[in-house]
Amino acid sequence: MRISELARATDVPVATVKYYLREGLVPPGRLTSSTQAQYDDEHVARLRLVRALLGPARLTIAQVRGVLAAVDEPEPDLFVTLGRAQHATAPATEAADPSPALALIARAGWDVDPAGPEVAQVADALAALDAAGFAMPGANVDAYLEGVGRIAASEIDNLPEGSAAEAVRYAVLGTILIEPLLLALRRVAHQHAARRRLGGPSS
Amino acid sequence: MRISELARATDVPVATVKYYLREGLVPPGRLTSSTQAQYDDEHVARLRLVRALLGPARLTIAQVRGVLAAVDEPEPDLFVTLGRAQHATAPATEAADPSPALALIARAGWDVDPAGPEVAQVADALAALDAAGFAMPGANVDAYLEGVGRIAASEIDNLPEGSAAEAVRYAVLGTILIEPLLLALRRVAHQHAARRRLGGPSS
Numbered sequence A, B: 001m002r003i004s005e006l007a008r009a010t011d012v013p014v015a016t017v018k019y020y021l022r023e024g025l026v027p028p029g030r031l032t033s034s035t036q037a038q039y040d041d042e043h044v045a046r047l048r049l050v051r052a053l054l055g056p057a058r059l060t061i062a063q064v065r066g067v068l069a070a071v072d073e074p075e076p077d078l079f080v081t082l083g084r085a086q087h088a089t090a091p092a093t094e095a096a097d098p099s100p101a102l103a104l105i106a107r108a109g110w111d112v113d114p115a116g117p118e119v120a121q122v123a124d125a126l127a128a129l130d131a132a133g134f135a136m137p138g139a140n141v142d143a144y145l146e147g148v149g150r151i152a153a154s155e156i157d158n159l160p161e162g163s164a165a166e167a168v169r170y171a172v173l174g175t176i177l178i179e180p181l182l183l184a185l186r187r188v189a190h191q192h193a194a195r196r197r198l199g200g201p202s203s
Helices: A003-010 A014-022 A041-054 A061-072 A078-088 A099-108 A117-131 A138-157 A164-198 B003-010 B014-022 B041-054 B061-072 B078-088 B099-108 B117-131 B138-157 B164-198
Strands: none
Touching: A003 A014, A003 A041, A014 A041, A041 A061, A041 A164, A061 A078, A061 A164, A078 A164, A078 B164, A099 A117, A099 A138, A099 B164, A117 B164, A138 A164, A138 B138, A138 B164, A164 B078, A164 B099, A164 B117, A164 B138, A164 B164, B003 B014, B003 B041, B014 B041, B041 B061, B041 B164, B061 B078, B061 B164, B078 B164, B099 B117, B099 B138, B138 B164
8 A cells, every 4th residue: 555545544644654654663665666665554553553652652752662672573582572662661760779669579479570670660659658758558558469460460361372563562552551541440449439438429 | 846947847948848838838837926937746747748749749739739628628528528639639631432431430330420530530541542442351351440449449448537637648649659659560560470471581
């Protein structure tokens, strides 16, 4: 298909498609003349992924490049490929003391890289709680580990078994785009639980 | 205590304390002369709350005002007071179709205000997933509702029973400051689950 058809098939403006091509986020088409190129279904799939990562997932161009590098040059080990893609999307962290994070992870019995960005993210979050003088009730900590563990186990159980690209897409979009959903559901569930405990007016 | 002692007790610079006083986020002290005022433990508690809301929780001044209004003028019904405080911290939402959100909440069996900002947040998150063409496996949806339900139930079970101010502080800080922790723990738990499923190298 021509670039105009690629744009129509993905609902992305031609100017944006050209921008992604210039930035190397979408591979070039097959040249059929000095001014025309042909695109195929792989370009459609790639364009949809890029648009989702830059749009709803709000990644930067640099983060998208990192995800695509993992897709395009998968390691023989899918675990390593997924790790590379996930690290590309990790928020920047400050260098908080990792000990409380490692204690929490040990409490959950999780086997993870203690030097990875995920552990640094937990350390940052715990440092912010500490700075605010907020002490988590121990029962809540257990609920966090169990609730999050239940969620993550289901997500990894349902990792698609096809190509590395498909697994990376599921893992990256599924991590980032589900985050606002989980936070919103928690606020809804608070309201339900508070109504039960405090006897608020039923709706 | 004098303003310099209040600043020292809370580790907030005097200039910042004066700014909060001017903005009405901290109530004025008791005047002891035309240029001096005395502050007490309530000022210390208020200053710590304001600092946590503006600092680690990253609320805007307008959002902090909304939370403090709920603290300062609690409704006779704590459920209503908590709702007011939580609404003050709700992210802005777009007007996504609420039907898929209401279907999800019905699936969980949660009794909540269908017109509230929490439901609008769920609607926005589902619309972003849809825009990205990301289909959630049904087993994951069940895990989200169960995992989040477990977390929220524990948090509301541990709501402090003292003053409305104490309950609001716990609910607001506990909602906002725990959010980054839950997201970071989910990424850690992904790594643990992926290592188990894909047999990545143990760390």
